[in-house]
Amino acid sequence: MRRSGFILAIDSYLVRKGMVSILNRMNGIAILKEFGTAEPLISYLKNQSVDFIIISQSIFDNSADLFINYPGLLEKTILLKEGHSGKETPGDSNIQAYTSIHLMEEKEKIVWKIRGLLDQNAPKKIEVHTAELSPRETTIIRLVSMGLTNRQIADKLFLSAHTVMTHRKNISGKLGIKSVSGLTVYAIVNNIITIEEVTSKPAQ
Amino acid sequence: MITRQLPMYRVVTDHPQLLPLFPRFNLKLGFGEKSVEQVCKDHGVNVDFFLEIANAYLDELYVPGEGLSFFSLGTVVNYILSTHNYYMDIALPGVEEKIHLLMDGSALSEKEIALVTGFFNDYKKDFLAHISQEDQHILPYVLELERQSTLERTDPEFLQKLRSYSIREFEKEHDRLETSLEHLSTLIIKYLPPFDDLQLCHQVLNDLAALVKDLVDHADVEDKVLIPRVAELEEKLLNTPFPG
Ligand SMILES: [Fe+2]
Ligand SMILES: [Fe+2]
Numbered sequence: 043m044r045r046s047g048f049i050l051a052i053d054s055y056l057v058r059k060g061m062v063s064i065l066n067r068m069n070g071i072a073i074l075k076e077f078g079t080a081e082p083l084i085s086y087l088k089n090q091s092v093d094f095i096i097i098s099q100s101i102f103d104n105s106a107d108l109f110i111n112y113p114g115l116l117e118k119t120i121l122l123k124e125g126h127s128g129k130e131t132p133g134d135s136n137i138q139a140y141t142s143i144h145l146m147e148e149k150e151k152i153v154w155k156i157r158g159l160l161d162q163n164a165p166k167k168i169e170v171h172t173a174e175l176s177p178r179e180t181t182i183i184r185l186v187s188m189g190l191t192n193r194q195i196a197d198k199l200f201l202s203a204h205t206v207m208t209h210r211k212n213i214s215g216k217l218g219i220k221s222v223s224g225l226t227v228y229a230i231v232n233n234i235i236t237i238e239e240v241t242s243k244p245a246q
Numbered sequence: 247m248i249t250r251q252l253p254m255y256r257v258v259t260d261h262p263q264l265l266p267l268f269p270r271f272n273l274k275l276g277f278g279e280k281s282v283e284q285v286c287k288d289h290g291v292n293v294d295f296f297l298e299i300a301n302a303y304l305d306e307l308y309v310p311g312e313g314l315s316f317f318s319l320g321t322v323v324n325y326i327l328s329t330h331n332y333y334m335d336i337a338l339p340g341v342e343e344k345i346h347l348l349m350d351g352s353a354l355s356e357k358e359i360a361l362v363t364g365f366f367n368d369y370k371k372d373f374l375a376h377i378s379q380e381d382q383h384i385l386p387y388v389l390e391l392e393r394q395s396t397l398e399r400t401d402p403e404f405l406q407k408l409r410s411y412s413i414r415e416f417e418k419e420h421d422r423l424e425t426s427l428e429h430l431s432t433l434i435i436k437y438l439p440p441f442d443d444l445q446l447c448h449q450v451l452n453d454l455a456a457l458v459k460d461l462v463d464h465a466d467v468e469d470k471v472l473i474p475r476v477a478e479l480e481e482k483l484l485n486t487p488f489p490g
Contacts, residue, residue: 218425230433241361
């Protein structure tokens with residue numbers, strides 16, 4: 043899985059380290075850099091691309107120009123605000139970050155918010171889940187699910203039995219599933235075949 | 247967070263999801279007011295190890311690693327072994343029985359029932375193969391490796407074996423056991439016709455979810471604690487010059 047790159051720009055050392063410890067316990071996150079002031083952050087962002095920036099209100103206010111001028115940066119920003127959620131303390135700037143975390147929030151809530159962002163950032167899953175399998179392999183897993191033998195599949199697709207075997211091996215390798223029943227259920231839950239096609243088919 | 251001073255009964259009343267851990271440590275109920283530390287001491291259980299495992303089990307974000315690096319590989323191996331026993335003797339037969347009951351009382355067609363039971367049977371075979379490969383080959387190897395590392399001079403025969411084998415080979419073929427159970431849950435939730443015995447059906451889904459969670463934690467202990475530490479020890483043994 044690809045990890046999302048985070049940078050932290052938080053002036054309070056304790057808050058920054060607390061955030062680091064939360065992020066370190068989550069999967070799929072790489073902390074690229076930490077900053078305590080605005081200037082190094084600004085020069086860093088001019089040269090590097092990141093997935094998310096967690097930033098304290100005061101650094102955010104001190105680098106507001108940057109966030110206005112760079113398109114797309116605001117969407118990556120998670121603003122750390124004083125107090126509880128609901129009791130907003132207005133910042134100096136009139137621009138709004140996409141997501142905010144409040145200092146008094148419970149760990150679970152903070153984690154939940156960050157998870158949500160990671161999920162949005164993740165490549166969208168397609169309904170028919172064949173990304174792992176080639177079209178040929180998808181065809182073969184369909185036929186296997188219908189109960190055809192390797193020989194029958196070979197005849198149907200004008201392939202040699204050996205080629206079918208190789209495909210079967212590759213499929214099992216990719217999915218970590220060896221048995222016919224396992225492949226069949228995989229095919230059903232990934233919408234490669236319907237359960238009716240599997241269960242109403244007369245035995246071959 | 248569970249601490250050593252906490253009365254053990256509170257661990258269970260506050261976190262009943264930890265119950266499956268107790269047989270693995272050979273801990274029986276009837277704790278009275280004894281603390282976690284006292285109960286562990288009475289049963290010869292390493293309290294720090296118990297705390298580490300229990301807290302890891304509770305915290306979804308916890309990736310075992312650092313905390314477990316303070317314990318001997320033998321301690322970790324023992325825990326893995328008893329977890330395997332829990333799967334083979336309790337968890338898997340339990341969910342299997344419920345699945346059969348669910349099928350028996352259902353209005354599913356013969357082919358649909360065959361799909362589910364055939365799937366579970368094959369899964370059980372794979373599961374058994376996975377566990378026995380670890381019990382009979384991997385874990386004994388780990389114990390021997392740790393023993394060799396305490397010797398003044400590594401056995402030359404063992405060293406020879408080390409040159410051609412590494413735990414990294416096992417890592418490559420180490421399958422995820424929870425994936426198929428997730429498929430089975432999805433099959434029941436999304437694709438099979440609804441079951442009349444809703445109560446039993448929910449129990450099956452709950453059991454499956456609990457087992458999936460347990461297996462994920464277990465694989466974490468194997469992949470993120472055992473394998474890296476074993477690999478490190480292998481390196482160390484291979485790079486230790488013979489004493490002159
Ligand atoms: Fe295992
Ligand atoms: Fe395993």
